[in-house]
Every structure is written in structure tokens, then in C-alpha cells.
Amino acid sequence: MPIPQDVTGEEIDKDVRQELQSLPKTLAEDVAKNLVMVARLIDEDPEGAYGYSRVALRLASRVAAVREAAGFAAYASQKYSEALAEFRAARRMTGTVDLWPVMADCERGLGRPEKALDMAGAPEVHKLDKAGQVEMRLVAAGARRDMGQLDAAIVTLQSPELASNSVQPWTARLRYAYADALLAVGREDEAREWFAKAVEADRDGSTDASDRLAELDGVEFTDALDGSGVDDADSRPPHAEAAGAVERDNSHGSHGDDGGNDEDADD
DSSP: OOOOTTOOSTTSOHHHHHHHTTSOHHHHHHHHHHHHHHHHHTTTOHHHHHHHHHHHHHHOTTOHHHHHHHHHHHHHTTOHHHHHHHHHHHHHHHOOOTTHHHHHHHHHHTTOHHHHHHHHTSGGGGGSOHHHHHHHHHHHHHHHHHTTOHHHHHHHHOSHHHHOOSOOTTHHHHHHHHHHHHHHTTOHHHHHHHHHHHHHHOTTOOSOHHHHHHHHTTOOOOOTTTOOOOOHHHHSOSOOEEESEEESBTTBOSOOOOOOOOOOOOO
């Protein structure tokens, strides 16, 4: 696949660059450039990112960072069976648990929310950092919703992190998920309160909390260019947020069924 002239490969994280030092110099440069393209495209063009990740994988499948990038590209493209396989491979190579929440969300994508809940209760969760534990809580709540356990999803999201007034990288998403779960059971006033709190914490616009809040307030947005009067909410893509994002909404991972296999997740 073509690499733009402005991509040098030097843009990648220093830790990834260090991993690539095990490769011959020219090969390492080619892999690095493809990884840069994955990072550049994954939000706006997941299929394009996936294509570059496959090139990197063919060139350096024994490099953990490459397997991880391939996993995230497959995840963003809703190829959950493939993503899970790549995340497992990366985990075997590194021995870390950092990918545990996204692996669990892949199980949700494959239609196995019970497996995701099993992973949420596994010892690996205690080894995650705070961000990882919050992510795991979001996945577990989404799994509860997948199973129709709406009240349980609300309880799952109730936590010290949700109650805290301090704003962390995960705060907006956690508040959004809680608001959405409340709305799902008809607790509209509380949902509005938490969507408003999500807006306060969403400094980089990573959620559509402001739009959801406006919808609850009965505000309609019209396109100033065509004057059609179409509500923006009707034209939003179904997956409005990128990975780390990459979610159907912030209480669910952005997943569906890609016809993957039934292979068990790593313990």
C-alpha cells in the first residue's frame, strides 16, 4: 500500500521504535511507516488502517507492537475474532494485562457477553492500572446491557471514579455511560444531570454528550447550508467515537458479530 512522502516512520512512539530495533534497518523503517499509517487512519478510515496493519503484520509478525496495532485496526473495523487473536498474541509476547478490557469487549462483539463478564471478574483485572479498571467496568456494564440486565448495568457503573469531582481521561466516558444507562430505564431527569456532567468533563469532544443533552432538552439542530431542518442526531454515524475508543455508545464497546470463532480467551 502506498505510503505518503511525509511519513518517515520516526513519528512512532519511542517504545515501539525500540521494539523494531530487533529487525534489519530497512525492514524496521518499512514496518514503522505502516504503523504510522495505522495510527493516522484508525479513527477516520478503519478499513484503510486495517490494510496497513496487515502489511506490517506480514513484515514483522513476531513484534508485539505490530500484533497489538493489528488487533486495534481489526477491532476498529469490527473484525472481532481477528482482533481477539491478535490481542492474545501480543499478550503472550509481552506478558502484560493491559489489553484485557479490549479483549473482553471483543467477546461482547462476538456475542458472548457472559464471557466478557467472566473476564471482568478475573484476577487479571486487579493488575490493571486505574484507567484499565475503569475501562473494564465500562465493558462489564455494556455486557450487562447486552444481556438485558439494565439495572445491573447501572449498579456496575456506580463507583468512586464516577462519584469523584476530579476530571480524569476516563471521566467523560464514564459519566456518559452512566447517563445512557439511566436513560435506558426511563430515569430521564437523572440521565440529563449526568449527560450535563459528562459535557463538563469532555474537554476534547470525545463523546456526543452535548448532543444527547440537547435532545433531552428538545433542541433541534438544522443545517444552515440547506435549511432542511434535519436533526443532527438523525445524521450522526452509528459509531461516533473512535477507539480507545471505538464505541457504539460509551456504555458499550463498538462491536457487532463478524462471524468469528468460539475460541476461549486467554486466562
